[in-house]
Structures are given as C-alpha cells and as structure tokens.
Amino acid sequence: MNTFVKTNTILRLTTFICLIIVANTFIANAQGDGYLVSFSDKNHSEYSLDKPLAFLSARAIERRVKQNIAITQEDLPVSSYYTDSLKRLGISVKHTSKWLNAAIVFSSDQELMDTLSRVSFITSLEKTKAPTTASSSIKKDPIISDVLKSEAVNDYGAAWTQISTINGHKLHEKDLKGKDIHIAVIDAGFDSADQLPSLLHLWDNNQILGTKDFVDPNSNIFNENDHGMMVLSIMGGHIPGTYMGTAPDASYWLIRSEDAGSETPIEADYWVCAAEFADSAGVDIINSSLGYYKFDAPFNSYTYADMIGTTRASHAASIAASKGMLVVVSAGNEGSSSWKYIGAPADASNILSIGAMQSDSTRASFSSYGPTFDQRLKPELTALGYKTAVQSTNGGIRLGNGTSFSAPVVAGMAACLWQALPEYTSNEIMDIIIASCHNVLKPDYSLGNGVPDFNLALKTDIPFIETQDKTWRVSPNPFKGKLTIQNMNTSALNGAVRVSLYDLVGKLKISKAYENKNCFELDQLSHLPSGLYLLLIENGNDRQHFKVMKQ
Known part of the structure; x- marks a missing residue:
C-alpha cells in the first residue's frame, strides 16, 4: 500500500x-x-510468508x-x-x-x-x-443402550464389530495402531476424558497433545458435554482384554467448538477456528462428529440448496484438506427426518463424510442421504454407526447410535493406514480408502462407495491391483496421457470391447468402444487431474476393473 x-x-x-x-x-x-x-x-x-514459523x-x-x-x-x-x-x-x-x-x-x-x-x-x-440463558453444559447425548458387561473374546471386546467389519484388526495385527499420527477431535466437550479407564493410557503415554476451547476459553472441557469423550474413545480407547479403539497409539488434540446448549451460526464459525488451529498445530487428521443445517432461529437455518460446499464451515473443511490434512466428518443423522440429507460441513469437497451402517452392512435408518445439492456423491463411505461400542462416563462401555460414531471408526483406521504409508499424501490416503470400498464401482446416495476394507487398502500397491484372471494388461501405471490395453487371451474376445474410465465418485470421464482389436490405446487423458481412477473393461459378459493412477 x-x-x-x-x-x-x-x-x-x-x-x-x-x-x-x-x-x-x-x-x-x-x-x-x-x-x-x-x-x-x-x-x-x-x-510475512518468508517467516512461516x-x-x-x-x-x-x-x-x-x-x-x-x-x-x-x-x-x-x-x-x-x-x-x-x-x-x-x-x-x-x-x-x-x-x-x-x-x-x-x-x-x-x-x-x-x-x-x-x-x-x-x-x-x-x-x-x-443472540444472548441466551441456556447453559453450555446441557447434555445432548446420543441414543445409548444400558451399560455392557465385558464379554471380551479378544482384546476388542464390544468394539470387535466396528473394527472387524472394515478389516481394521488386520492392520492392528501388524502393530499399525496410529503411532506418530496426530488427530484433532473437534467436538462439544470431553466430559471426564481425563479420568475414564479406556483413555488413561493416552495421558500416561503423553498422547494427549493439548486442549483448546473456542466456545469458552475459561471453561474446563472435561466438565462439558460427553459427546467428544465418546468419539475420542472410539479411536483412542484401550482397556486390555475389554476394549480397543481404532487408533489407540495415535496422539490427540481435544478441541471444543460446539456449544451443546444452543444451535447458532456462531458455532459453525467456531468450527472454522478449530480447523485452523488444528492446521497450525500440525495435525494430520481432523475428526468432526458435528453437523449444521438447523439453527434455533429458523431464519438462520440452511436449506438443501445451501449444501454445495460453500457454507463457512464447509469451505473451511475443504481448505483444511488443501493444507494436507485428511478431514473426516459425520454425514448426519437426518435420514429419517424431513430434511433427509447430509449437513455442513459433510457437504464439503475433498473430504470424507461418513454414513452409518448396521453390523450386516445395511444402512442405519437414521443415516443421512446424499447427494449434495450440486449432485456430488455423499456420503463417501460408511462404517458401523449402530450399536457402536463407546466409553461411558460411569466407567463402563456402552453401545451408541449415530454417524457421530461411524466417523471416528474411519478416522482412526485412516491413521493406522497412514502410519503404514507415511510417504503418501492425504489425497492419496483418501483415494486408497475409497478404492477399497465394496461398492466403489456403483456408489449410491445411501452408503456412498460402501464399506472400506482397510486390509485391502493396505495391500494396495498403489495405484493398481490386477484382477485375478489376467485377461487384460494395462500400462503404464501410473500414466500421463494415455493407457495401453492389451488382451492376454485372444480367444476370449467376444465382439466389441468397451473401455470406461471413472473418477472415485463414480463420474464417467471417458468411454470408448474398440472392434476386433487385441491391443489398443485409451488416449487424450492428459487433461485429467492427478489422482486415482477406476478403469472398467467390458467384453460380452466379462467385466474387469483396474485401479490406475494419473500422474
């Protein structure tokens, strides 16, 4: 100036x-x-930018x-x-x-x-x-069953279902439990998290990196709402022989952005500040089991048309992702309500919004639907959010319902995966997780890409897993401007071959048909953004798919 x-x-x-x-x-x-x-x-x-420290x-x-x-x-x-x-x-x-x-x-x-x-x-x-007389310590607990007695058949106890349904235990068997990964838990409070049994090891091992309260900097977050404590336990909890979270060796920032006694737009702004703090502190993963669409004053509430990733919290979530953090948020619990859809910041781009399923991999009735208003796929994927085992404030383990609980199941396992693949970027980790989902070739607005398989994700020699019968060879991989596709068994050809390339949200990028050719090129791909893609090759009744990476 x-x-x-x-x-x-x-x-x-x-x-x-x-x-x-x-x-x-x-x-x-x-x-x-x-x-x-x-x-x-x-x-x-x-x-100044030349002095970032x-x-x-x-x-x-x-x-x-x-x-x-x-x-x-x-x-x-x-x-x-x-x-x-x-x-x-x-x-x-x-x-x-x-x-x-x-x-x-x-x-x-x-x-x-x-x-x-x-x-x-x-x-x-x-x-x-606006001023309110509501107390910020009012409880808004999710639906929870009676306290469970320990029925441990292994070290997971009641947490076995939420871990095993996504093959997370396979990573734990390799001692991949989130070590050296920093996770920010952005929530409404962490009642008694400093004294409950499943979390004591976090304190003993200096895995609690610190706390921050954006609602009331003078409050004690361990006397506030217990929602964040339960979310934390799903990731960091461990009671030998009784309970184990998805990332018990990770380190955690405990951040309060939500005033449980009210629902006003300022809480979404606190969320923005919390995400910025997490970035500045060097966090790798943000887990946020919060969502916004309806406020106490109806004129402040969002409409479905606002779910295009541009509300302040959603915009901030995408910015957080652009800073190299993996952002994991709850899709929302409005699937049975008149609203029905995901909220903010679950509608943000380049993040993982997580739906809730039952133990049989079917959608939990309350889990919010996609898509975003601008027709982007949501949720990205799904994990156990019905009868999820969590720490209770009375010292026992309970079962809780909500996408609040399916999100940390995924966030914790993502930490374990990233521990195994430290050279990968946050975008690559997200792509691998999505590519491992059971419904990735035909995603829907109920379960998204489906249920992730973290053992498959770990085995993924990114960017590519060949199908078992190697009828086709795809090269080079990674690719730049074109892919060469060669049939390894010419007698298997049955008329025209159609080759289709999809991005990870199921959007068709290019599709071509080839007649009477055993070797051909899929070209004009230079314009595609870098990242993971799915290549589908169809010949008669034969369908094979490959994961390919654009450099």
Missing part, C-alpha cells in the same frame, strides 16, 4: 473513531450479540513441504491493525479466522455495529448469535 493510500485509510479510521466516541458517551462492555466481521485484506500485517508450527510446515503445498496469503493471520481498531471501540474480539479473513466479535451496542458495517476495511458484518 502506498503512503498516500495508507495515510488516507488512517485518517478515515481516526475520523470514524472520533465520531463514535462523540456519539456514544458509554460503550457497553457486556458480551452482547455475536457477529462475524469480514475484512477486505490483510494489509499492515506483522507476519511465526504463525505455523514446524510440524504444520513439514506437512506442507512433504506434500508440496505452498504457504500462501491464506495462511497469514488476520491483521491486528484491524482487530485492534475494533477493540479500541469497545468491541470484544473473541477469535479470528485467517482462512475467512474475519473476526468473531461480541457487542451489545447495536447502533455501533450498524455503523461499523460502513468502515472501509470491513466487507461484511453478520449477526451470528
């Missing part, structure tokens, strides 16, 4: 402040209403370097020049969001806030929360 423009900006701001002081002899300090204030730029920032941890920088992800203006914190200006007006600045370039603020002076919307460096102002 040149000196003239900067000077004019300062003069306008000074004049504005003087007018406010004259017009208001007293500015209330009460918390008042919550607002999201969006800024026009990040000018006057004390941070000032705003990102070494681990966050390492993740970006490893996955060839640039540090950009989006990573720079909000300019304190702007937030300090708000504070001088008596406005309480609670949190800032670098990805949204915005601040979560509180003020009881409506006239002041109305005037603020006309300040040059503020692009928008939205009220996100």
